[in-house]
Amino acid sequence: MNDPHEFGVLPDGRSVTAYRLGHPGALQLTVLDLGAIIHRLELPGPGGEPINVALGLPSVPDYLDSDAYFGAVVGRYANRIADSRFTLDGTSYQLAANEGRTCLHGGLDGFHTRRWEVLASPRADVGERLALRLVSPDGDQGFPGRLEVIATYQVAGPVLTLDLQALTDAPTVVNLTNHVYLNLAGEGRGSVDEHRLVVDADEYLPVDEHGIPLGSLAPVAGTPFDLREPRPVGAAARGDHEQVGLVGGIDHSFQPRGPAAGGGLRRAAALSDPASGRGLELWTDQAALQVYTGNALSGDVVGTSGRRYRQGDGIALETQVHPDAMNHPRLTSPVLRPGQRYAARTQWRFTW
Ligand code: BGC
Numbered sequence: 001m002n003d004p005h006e007f008g009v010l011p012d013g014r015s016v017t018a019y020r021l022g023h024p025g026a027l028q029l030t031v032l033d034l035g036a037i038i039h040r041l042e043l044p045g046p047g048g049e050p051i052n053v054a055l056g057l058p059s060v061p062d063y064l065d066s067d068a069y070f071g072a073v074v075g076r077y078a079n080r081i082a083d084s085r086f087t088l089d090g091t092s093y094q095l096a097a098n099e100g101r102t103c104l105h106g107g108l109d110g111f112h113t114r115r116w117e118v119l120a121s122p123r124a125d126v127g128e129r130l131a132l133r134l135v136s137p138d139g140d141q142g143f144p145g146r147l148e149v150i151a152t153y154q155v156a157g158p159v160l161t162l163d164l165q166a167l168t169d170a171p172t173v174v175n176l177t178n179h180v181y182l183n184l185a186g187e188g189r190g191s192v193d194e195h196r197l198v199v200d201a202d203e204y205l206p207v208d209e210h211g212i213p214l215g216s217l218a219p220v221a222g223t224p225f226d227l228r229e230p231r232p233v234g235a236a237a238r239g240d241h242e243q244v245g246l247v248g249g250i251d252h253s254f255q256p257r258g259p260a261a262g263g264g265l266r267r268a269a270a271l272s273d274p275a276s277g278r279g280l281e282l283w284t285d286q287a288a289l290q291v292y293t294g295n296a297l298s299g300d301v302v303g304t305s306g307r308r309y310r311q312g313d314g315i316a317l318e319t320q321v322h323p324d325a326m327n328h329p330r331l332t333s334p335v336l337r338p339g340q341r342y343a344a345r346t347q348w349r350f351t352w
């Protein structure tokens with residue numbers, strides 16, 4: 001690990017440390033032990049200078065005050081749970097609602113503002129791998145079971161890999177993801193409207209006005225959700241379709257083709273910025289991909305570089321299971337039982 005340094009201090013006096021992974025002139029990552037947040041993700045610019053392509057905030061209080069989940073590992077259940085409720089093995093659980101009646105990204109006190117413990121790693125000396133651990137007690141935000149989570153970031157050449165693993169001591173539900181917003185032109189450089197997006201999915205999950213899935217997958221063909229060929233993000237997010245209108249852009253779960261959990265990695269999406277020539281492919285073993293075009297970024301926060309983030313200034317490609325999946329038996333189950341290991345892998349394969 002190169003150069004860990006103090007990033008700030010929490011209200012209870014504990015310090016927040018920033019860890020850097022990767023090497024100058026190549027992919028470099030700065031991760032905080034607050035929320036396991038990707039604070040900076042730098043790719044080399046034309047002259048080799050680092051260009052930060054991840055939206056982030058300048059200070060600890062900014063992260064604690066924000067409800068945009070910049071760069072964080074979100075959990076226990078990324079995305080929405082209808083009425084903050086589910087039933088498992090005959091027992092009903094009422095969770096902490098934080099968006100009207102909905103539980104979003106883990107509830108009132110999600111993983112994104114917890115301080116994670118940094119684990120020593122055998123590879124720590126080479127500055128390429130960082131493992132962070134979080135224990136969520138039984139009953140945390142209403143979720144059953146004590147959940148132990150390990151998030152491991154690894155940088156190898158132009159590839160960033162995130163492994164999310166979890167164990168429980170009682171039946172529960174788990175859905176973890178990283179919520180990084182990307183702007184390949186550089187964070188704070190305006191909108192990603194002209195980025196080209198591919199989503200390798202024939203189906204997506206229509207939602208109601210609260211972002212809750214209606215229950216069944218629908219074909220993307222003939223809709224703004226048809227991203228099987230590269231399309232400008234702005235054109236999709238402004239598409240003339242009722243589903244786009246309901247959530248003010250794209251904020252939907254897609255079902256990438258190919259195997260789901262356990263079946264190995266397959267490409268779920270690709271994003272490129274024709275102006276800078278930077279791009280990425282997103283590979284995952286997860287069943288679903290939430291595409292969120294930064295619809296709620298509203299100019300109320302100033303990012304790392306001192307520029308304000310407005311609507312559409314970043315795009316989040318969140319690998320996960322579908323929202324509210326525990327309440328829809330036809331969707332991939334998010335149930336985790338004692339003795340099973342939750343394991344989700346996501347890779348960002350960058351080009352520059
Ligand atoms: C959700 C959005 C939500 C955002 C919060 C995304 O993952 O899909 O609906 O507004 O997170 O930052």
